[in-house]
Amino acid sequence: MRDVDALRGFALLGILLVNVQVMADPYAGQGPYGSAGERGAAWLVTALVSSKFYLLFAFLFGYSFTLQARSAEREGAGFAGRQLRRLLCLWCLGLAHAVLLFPGDILMTYAVLGLVLFAARGLAPRKAVRVAAALVVSLGVLLLGRGLLAPVATAPGGAALPRKGTEVASCRGDPVSVVHANLGQWHDLLAGDLLYAPHILAAFLVGLAAGKRQVLAEFDRYPGRARRLVGYGLPVGLAGGVVTAMCRNGPLDGRWYDIGTAVGVLTAPALTAAYGSGLLLVLRTRRGRWLGEALAAAGRLALTHYLTQSLAMALVFTGYGLALYGRVGLVLVLAGCCVFYAAQLALSAWLVHRFRHGPVEWLLHNATRGRGA
Template sequence: MGILLVNAFMMAGPYALGAITDPGASVLDRTIEGVVLTFAVGKFYLMFSFLFGYSFTLQLASAERDGTSAVPRLLRRSLGLLVLGVLHAVLLYTGDILMTYAVLGLILIAARNCTPGTALRAARILYGSLSAFLLLLGLATLLMPDADADAELAEGLSELIAGYRGDASSVIQANIGQLPDQLLAALLMSGFVMAAFLVGLHCGKRHLLADTGSHHARMRRIFLLGAAMGLPGSLFMALAVSGPLGPRWSTFGTMVGTVTAPALTAAYVCGMLLLMKTARGARTAVVFAPAGRMALTNYLSQSLIMAIVFTGYGLALYDRLSPAVVILGALVLYACQLALSTRLMARHRYGPVEWLLRAITLARLPHDRDRSAATR
């Protein structure tokens, strides 16, 4: 849901989350953008990355149970993710994460035999080094003379809008034209993705999510510290990008928000795990669990539906909807996905894309199970 809220803004128009200042934005528009910046931007892709690293250990355990080598399976899985990511980026949404996962997943394969401690130390070094670089880069922008960056970014705006409102071929051309900037951003953020992979690998090797009840006090500390460190940084980013601080602070604010995002992500993870230990939280988890079992299908179908809504594939509403309408539409879409996921997972073990990726990983057709097997 968090990824959907961010991606909906990115796909809805060129002024996404302060990328370019929207001269026609109302106070309500900026407030909604500020809320999404504070609580969603930069947090949920890290959560996905942590889960990707954790699930890597489950892939290794599965191969060991089957008495087969894990490496060929994992290489095929990375290839499958890469192909899906390229198709996703070219046809639907340039902000694809699957290509990044496919490439960085090769590093996980190489590091599969490392100890949990080594994985955690590597994550800390990677996070610390990249954070220092980004903060210095952000501070440097404050020392530079003011430049009309928005004017430079807005030069091709009308052409971009026309491309996304045109026919299918112009949408694909617009996506391809956006790819170099998106790939550069992905390269810059890949260090944080890799650090989250390694933290997930550390936790998976120690089976920390297998018995969260024994880590209640530790998770509570992480929740409180993560919120105390992450929320102020995210709020500063929102004030700098969509708030009153102004364009001069935008880059530095973005860097601060990026560096503090892992703390808030950790707070989210531990907060949800603590919530699920309560009776109300357990009931809530039942509602969300089916969508989690087919997260890849939901991720790609979100992009497909939004492409139909926003681009020339369908309604061509690119740059025509307010942030409030975009957020409302995203929440309605997610509610529909929850309902559909519940129906599908009651009958099948895998979602459609999960089934396809598993077939590629195993190099054979997976056997779908009946409802009781899926529940087990």
């Protein structure tokens, strides 16, 4: 479990760096590009972070599914009932999260696709990986075809156009206005969530296959494979990330947006695998052990931290608090995120020595097992 938790704790940083751009909207009122520093920061996040860490989270979701199945079997409990209660609780948490805090919530998508994962739980590991590969390739081809056949109506570089004045005012307004703005943005983001569902499901299935083989529990048996994943995955994933960033953030214009997205869909899994394998190799070094402890502590509280990140961003950028939506540049926003993440790591180390579960994990744990558990 330590490796699972460490990977989950590591993924929290990438998720935060991507989500904050939706919450802060640093280009509102400045045009889609901002300063050279802002453009460079956006370019690097797209190349190195976007679409990589949600795949890592999704992989771990699929892997943890097998751990939960074994736990239910050991305890003689019905796994179907547990899993359905868990997914229902996750969906309700996601709904509240999307409406109140962050319209780009992923928990509801996980809950719905979790039903598909449950239905596919009998797949053999190799077949699960083949289905996952087919999903990724199909989505990449679909996006590539769309990019080649129809120009994308966006600003140069594929960046979002500046927010309308009424939308900015809503995000900076009272709590009712913030909720209204969240609902509007949620509607806009829903199509994207549906489009990327095959990508997430593919990561679920790879996690399912890895869990059945207990790859992370027996990682020390596969150091050679891990090094090969890093050796092949880094150049492929980084090259794909660079192409995606060029299409989305310049110098190529918006007509290349979907082509860049297709390249990202096809190559992001390689970089995700390289990141995860590389981290696990580092954690087995003498100097990496302390990092593993810090990341694992955060990973044990991952759901609490994920929601806390959204709460903190809402308090900083919306009318719930400082209302800095569109008023802070991306470089400063990302620097603040790194400081906040470091604080989460420090707090996690303190919390896990005093409590068995984080507050949201405790809620999900009890919902999974039923009230009397």
